[in-house]
Every structure is written in C-alpha cells, then in structure tokens.
Amino acid sequence: MNESRGSEYTWVEGLAICLSMIGVQQATQIIAQWGPFFYSPSEDVGRTVYVTTMMVTVIFVLGTVWDAITDPLIGAWSDRTRTRPGWARIVPLRGRRRPFIFWGSIFLTFTSIFFWFPPIAGTSHVNFGYGVALLCLHWFVFTITVVPLTSLGPEIARTERARVSLGIWTAVGMIVGLALAIVLPGVLIAKLDPARIEDRLIVTLPEQDVLALAALSPEATDPAHMTRRDGAITSVITGELLGTINGEDAALFLRERIPEARRDRVSVVLEEGSFSPTGYRRVATMFALISLVLLQLPVWLVRERFDSATRAHAEVPWLQGVREAFGNRPFVVYCVAFFLFNIGLIAVQNALPYWAELGLGGDESTVTVLMIPFVVTCIVFYVAVPSLTKRLHTKWMTFLSFLIITTGLPWMYFIPRMEIAVETKFMLGGALFGYCGIGQSIIYAMMTPILGEIIDYDELRSGQRREALYNGLHSFVTKLAIACAIAIAMTSMRLWGKSAEAYTGVLLVGPIAACFGFLGMIAILFYPVLCVTPDRGNA
Numbered sequence: 212m213n214e215s216r217g218s219e220y221t222w223v224e225g226l227a228i229c230l231s232m233i234g235v236q237q238a239t240q241i242i243a244q245w246g247p248f249f250y251s252p253s254e255d256v257g258r259t260v261y262v263t264t265m266m267v268t269v270i271f272v273l274g275t276v277w278d279a280i281t282d283p284l285i286g287a288w289s290d291r292t293r294t295r296p297g298w299a300r301i302v303p304l305r306g307r308r309r310p311f312i313f314w315g316s317i318f319l320t321f322t323s324i325f326f327w328f329p330p331i332a333g334t335s336h337v338n339f340g341y342g343v344a345l346l347c348l349h350w351f352v353f354t355i356t357v358v359p360l361t362s363l364g365p366e367i368a369r370t371e372r373a374r375v376s377l378g379i380w381t382a383v384g385m386i387v388g389l390a391l392a393i394v395l396p397g398v399l400i401a402k403l404d405p406a407r408i409e410d411r412l413i414v415t416l417p418e419q420d421v422l423a424l425a426a427l428s429p430e431a432t433d434p435a436h437m438t439r440r441d442g443a444i445t446s447v448i449t450g451e452l453l454g455t456i457n458g459e460d461a462a463l464f465l466r467e468r469i470p471e472a473r474r475d476r477v478s479v480v481l482e483e484g485s486f487s488p489t490g491y492r493r494v495a496t497m498f499a500l501i502s503l504v505l506l507q508l509p510v511w512l513v514r515e516r517f518d519s520a521t522r523a524h525a526e527v528p529w530l531q532g533v534r535e536a537f538g539n540r541p542f543v544v545y546c547v548a549f550f551l552f553n554i555g556l557i558a559v560q561n562a563l564p565y566w567a568e569l570g571l572g573g574d575e576s577t578v579t580v581l582m583i584p585f586v587v588t589c590i591v592f593y594v595a596v597p598s599l600t601k602r603l604h605t606k607w608m609t610f611l612s613f614l615i616i617t618t619g620l621p622w623m624y625f626i627p628r629m630e631i632a633v634e635t636k637f638m639l640g641g642a643l644f645g646y647c648g649i650g651q652s653i654i655y656a657m658m659t660p661i662l663g664e665i666i667d668y669d670e671l672r673s674g675q676r677r678e679a680l681y682n683g684l685h686s687f688v689t690k691l692a693i694a695c696a697i698a699i700a701m702t703s704m705r706l707w708g709k710s711a712e713a714y715t716g717v718l719l720v721g722p723i724a725a726c727f728g729f730l731g732m733i734a735i736l737f738y739p740v741l742c743v744t745p746d747r748g749n750a
Contacts, residue, residue, distance in 0.1 A: 220367040220513075225377060227512035228364065229384035234505030235357055236388025237498045238319055242326060242349065243557070243693070244393055245400075245575075247271055247701065248564040249327065249491055250342055254710040258486050261329045261338040264709070268701040270339060272694045274346030279690030281354045283533060285311070286683020289359045294517060306515035307679070308359035308366075315356030316506035322349035323499035327492045350690075356506060358686055362678035363509060365663040366516055374660045375600050379593060382655035386593075389651075390586040396494050397567075397578035404490030412448040415478040416465060420444075423468040427461060443476065517676065532680050535673055542665045542681065544738045546688040552613050552731030553689055555724030557696035559620060562720040565704065569714035570627035571636055580637060584645030589652040596656045605661040606738045608653055613735060615650030617728030619643055623721025699723060 220228075251267035252258035262270065289307050296303040296310075304310045326345045329338040368377040401407055414431065416424060421444055425432045431446045438445050462479040469477060536542055567577035599608060626639050666681050700720050707716030 219370070219373050220377060224367060224509075224513045225380040227508040228377065229380040230505045231360060231509045232381055232384025233388035233391065234316070234502040235360070236385055236392045237502040238323055238353060238356075238506070240389060240392035241396055241495060241498055242323070242346070244560055245396060245491065245564065246326070246346075247561055247697065249488070250329065250338070251701075253565055253568050253714075255712065259332060259488065260334050261331070262334060262342065264701055264705040266336075266339045267342075268698055268705075270342040270346055271697040271701075273343050274350050275690050275694040275697065277347045278350030278354060279687045279694070281351055282358055282686035282690060283680065283683040285354045286358045286362070286679035286681070286686075287532065289362065289679040289683075290677055294515065304510065307517065308363055308515060309510045309513075311355050311359040312506060313510045315352050315354075315359075316503055318352040319349070319356055319506070320499045320503045322352055323502065324492075324496050327488065327495045354683075354686070358679055358683045360506070360509060361682045361686075363513055363515070364659045365666050365678045366676075367513065368659070368663070369667075374663045375597065375656075378656045378659035379596065381659050382593065382596075382652065383590075385655045386586060386589040386652065389589075390582070392498065394579050394582040394586060396498070396575070397580075397582070398576040399494045399497075400490035400575045402490070403493040404487055406487035407490065411482050412461065413445060413478075413480045413482060414448065414461065414465070415443055415445045415476075416469065417473045417476050418442050418444050420465075420469045420473065420477075423465050426468060427464055532675070532677060533684065536669065536677070536681060536684055539665065539669050539672070541668060541739055542684075544734065545661065545665060546685065548609070548613075548731045548734035548738065549685075550688050550692045550731075551727050551734055552617075553692035554696045554699065555620060555727035555731070556616065557693050558700040558720050558724045558727075559623065561697055561700040562623075562704070562717055565709050565714070565717045566623060566627070566720075567640075569709065569711065569717055570623075571640060572633055573637075577637075581640050581644050584641045585648040585651070588645045588648035589655075592649050592652040593656065596653060599653075600656075600660075604740050605657050605664070606735065606740055608657050609661065609738075610732060610735050612650040612653035612657070613728060613732045615653075616647045617725050617732060619647045619650075620725040620728060621722045623724075624718045627718055 247267050250261045250270065251264050252260060254260070289311055292307040292310070294306050296305055300310060302310070302313060304313055322345060326342075326349055329335075329341050331337050364377055364381065365374070368374045414424065414427075418439060421432060424444065424446060428448070430436070431448055436446050436448065459479075462477065465477050465479070466474045563578060563581070564575065567573045567575075567581060571577055573580070596608075603611070622639075622643050626636055626643065629636065629639075631639075662681065662685060666676075666678055669681065670676055703719050703723060704714075704716035707719055708714050709717050
C-alpha cells in the first residue's frame with residue numbers, strides 16, 4: 212500500500228511488521244509453551260524434574276505478574292520519549308519506539324537462551340530461584356521490545372481499511388511465528404537431543420513362532436522392526452504401537468500361543484527412554500538468533516509518523532492517563548473479555564505438551580502433528596477474513612472467534628478417554644486443533660483494528676495519542692490472564708495428576724478453559740459498535 216498524506220504505511224513497512232511478529236512469537240511462545248514442561252515435566256517417564264509442580268507454577272506466575280506490572284510503565288515511558296535523538300542515545304535512532312526495539316531485542320536474545328540452563332540437574336530450590344530471576348528478566352526486556360513495537364501499528368495505519376490491512380500483515384506474522392514456535396520445536400527438540408531414546412518393547416522368540424508375533428501385532432513383524440539371528444526373531448516396538456501393547460500382557464499372550472518346549476526362549480523387555488536438555492537448548496539458541504534478526508527489521512524499515520517537536524499538547528501525568536484509559540468503556544469491556552478468554556486459551560496451551568504425551572501416548576513431536584492442521588486452517592481462513600470484516604463489525608468477528616475456540620476446548624477431555632485406536636485419537640486431535648485454528652486466525656486479524664479504534668476513541672475524548680499506554684495496559688491485562696492460566700492449568704495437574712498412571716488433571720484443563728471462554732463471549736457482547744474517523748492531520 213502506498214503512503215497517503217503521510218499516515219498510511221508502505222508494503223515494506225507492512226512486511227517488516229509481519230516479520231517482526233514472527234520474532235515476537237519465537238521470543239515468547241517457546242518459553243510459554245515449553246518452559247513449564249521443561250522445568251517440571253511428566254512424571255515417571257524418565258525426564259529430569261528441575262522443580263516441583265508447585266514451584267514451576269510460582270516461577271511462571273511471578274514472572275508473568277512482573278511482566279504485567281512493567282507493561283504500562285514501559286508504554287508510558289515510550290510515549291514520553293523524545294522522537295529526536297539527544298546526546299544520551301548511544302545509537303542515534305529517531306523515534307519514540309525504535310530505540311526500545313533495538314536495545315530490547317538484543318538483551319532478549321540472551322535471556323531467551325540462558326533460561327534453559329538451570330544450574331542443578333535435579334529437583335532443587337536453586338533451580339527455582341534461577342527460573343524466577345531469568346524469567347522476570349526475560350519478560351522485562353520482552354516488554355521493552357514489544358510494547359513499543361505493537362504501538363507502531365495504530366500510528367502508521369490511521370484508517371479502518373488500513374488497519375484491517377495491517378491487521379492481516381500482523382496476523383500472518385503471528386500465525387507463521389506460532390507455527391515456527393510451537394510446531395517446529397516439538398520435532399526439533401527430539402531430533403537435536405543426542406541422548407534421546409524412545410521407550411521400546413523388545414520381543415524375542417523362536418523364528419518358527421513368527422505367527423504368534425503376527426497375532427500380537429502385524430506391524431511387529433515388519434522387516435523394519437525385526438532382526439533374525441541364531442534361529443530367533445527380535446522385534447523392537449516403539450512409538451504409537453507401543454501405546455497399545457502392555458509388556459506383561461504381551462509376554463502372556465505369546466507364551467499361550469507357543470509350544471511349551473519353546474516358551475523359555477520367549478523374552479519381553481520394556482526399556483525406558485532417556486532424555487536430556489540439549490535439544491531444548493539448541494532449539495532455544497536457534498530461535499533466539501532468528502528472533503533478533505526479525506525484531507531488528509522495524510528499527511530500520513519502519514518510519515515513525517509522530518514527531519514530538521511539532522506536536523504541542525499538555526503533558527498528562529502517567530497515573531491520570533491510566534485512570535482515563537480505564538474510564539474508556541470500550542477499552543474496559545475489551546480488556547475484560549480478552550482477560551477471561553485468554554485464561555482458557557493459554558491454560559490449554561500450557562497443558563498441550565502434557566496432553567500430547569499422557570493423553571495420546573506421544574512426545575514433543577506429537578505437538579507438531581497436532582499443530583499442523585491448526586496452522587493450515589489459520590492460514591487458509593485468512594482469505595475469508597477481509598470479506599467477513601465488510602459484513603461484520605470487529606465486535607462480532609471477535610465474538611465468532613471466541614465461539615469457535617470455546618466449543619472445541621472440552622473435547623480435550625473426551626478424546627483421550629474414548630475406547631478407540633491410538634491412530635484415531637491422533638486424527639481427532641488434529642481435527643480439533645484444525646477447527647480451533649479458524650477462530651485463532653480471526654483473533655489475530657482483529658487485534659490491530661479493535662485496539663486502533665479504541666485508541667482513536669480515546670484521542671477524540673482526550674486529545675492525546677497514547678498508543679503505547681494502551682498497548683501496555685492491554686499487555687498488562689493479557690499477562691494477568693497468562694498468570695491465572697498457568698496457575699489454573701498447573702493446579703489442575705497437581706490436584707488430579709500429570710503422571711503416566713494418573714493424568715486426569717491434564718484432561719480437565721480443556722473443560723475448565725471452555726468455561727472461561729464462555730465468560731469471555733458474554734463479556735464481548737457489551738462492547739459498543741464504534742465508528743471513529745480520526746483527524747488524519749493529527750497523525
């Protein structure tokens with residue numbers, strides 16, 4: 212899109228925003244998605260437990276609450292920053308946002324890597340202190356980077372059409388970033404872990420009794436699984452097939468079908484897998500460096516429109532600005548609705564690795580399988596979003612997205628409980644996440660337009676352009692929702708189980724999340740239909 216009167220953005224700026232959103236997702240989603248699982252993984256499966264379930268809950272709640280507190284402070288700081296560089300700027304970057312993005316993304320690279328290096332290889336209070344310190348520092352520099360970054364959108368796109376267009380750029384970046392941050396790590400963590408060995412069942416029996424092995428499982432007689440030596444057959448059973456075969460039952464099954472004279476030559480041994488933190492650390496380093504490059508793009512490719520030297524307006528104290536923001540009724544309704552909805556959505560996100568491993572019998576790579584249809588439907592449905600926005604206001608688009616995702620979440624409880632084949636469970640899980648991907652695509656596309664019209668409404672009421680303050684307060688509410696979501700998900704797993712023997716606590720996260728999603732749907736109904744036309748001369 213070409214510039215119009217200095218207020219619209221160019222396609223280069225749109226692309227820079229899009230790519231920077233990929234960096235944002237990589238900097239946040241890997242820690243949010245995999246951090247709790249890394250520090251306090253599923254029990255009784257051979258993983259290193261660095262902290263208890265209660266400790267990991269406190270780590271992420273404290274880190275997120277600290278992040279929430281700093282969001283509006285950084286937003287106000289960015290809004291008050293002079294746009295023209297003075298002597299204090301080591302790198303003389305022009306603007307209120309770009310200096311923050313430049314320095315924040317650099318420090319964010321280090322915290323994104325060092326978080327995955329707890330000092331004690333076992334459950335320890337030292338790991339707890341380390342996790343709290345690194346996570347608080349990570350979210351602080353993340354805020355320094357992202358609150359100013361997200362404030363660029365409403366500033367460079369000032370009409371509804373431009374904001375919907377920029378919203379699509381933003382949404383594409385966020386969903387591609389989500390794909391990279393959630394889909395790829397699942398398989399990369401396993402591939403890049405040199406110590407990774409899957410659980411496997413090793414069955415050995417006389418070669419003439421191969422029919423008994425075939426009766427146990429036709430796949431066990433696949434040449435890829437079998438070796439023959441000294442008149443005996445050895446079959447190694449792993450992956451999804453292992454989830455359907457119990458070692459003791461398999462031994463009994465085979466001995467009943469083999470002549471008594473050869474039964475002593477039947478051996479069934481279950482070898483537990485092994486894991487190391489190396490895969491997580493390599494993936495974190497890779498994604499941190501990519502994130503740094505992508506987050507630097509807006510610094511050099513986006514031109515800030517606001518110039519503090521040419522805009523004279525009364526300086527409003529920060530606390531007064533906060534009070535005025537929470538006196539903005541559309542903003543309050545928006546915050547309440549997204550607070551409730553995000554509690555449910557993020558609780559499910561935190562439970563997903565546990566659900567894939569315990570509910571479906573998979574591992575980190577299972578998350579990749581589940582998220583592929585999610586990402587595909589997100590991207591495909593973007594084609595329909597512009598047409599829908601011509602017929603439905605952002606309020607009803609948001610309601611529709613909440614409805615789709617909320618109706619899908621309860622199935623996270625029922626699918627693992629079904630008496631069906633493991634392969635069918637995987638297919639149903641993929642279908643569930645594909646369905647939810649439709650709702651997620653709408654949410655991402657509506658974030659820029661709905662917050663932009665709220666900021667315009669505030670400008671009409673106050674005469675102030677406070678993009679960063681509103682983005683900071685929005686981020687504050689989102690982080691509180693994340694803290695609540697982590698507490699709810701981990702409490703469910705602590706009370707009702709997240710072990711291989713008892714994992715009802717993992718399954719219950721889905722229905723609990725759906726209840727919060729339903730409350731968010733009710734709240735968004737109170738959002739007014741705004742038709743704000745800003746004065747472009749104020750841009």
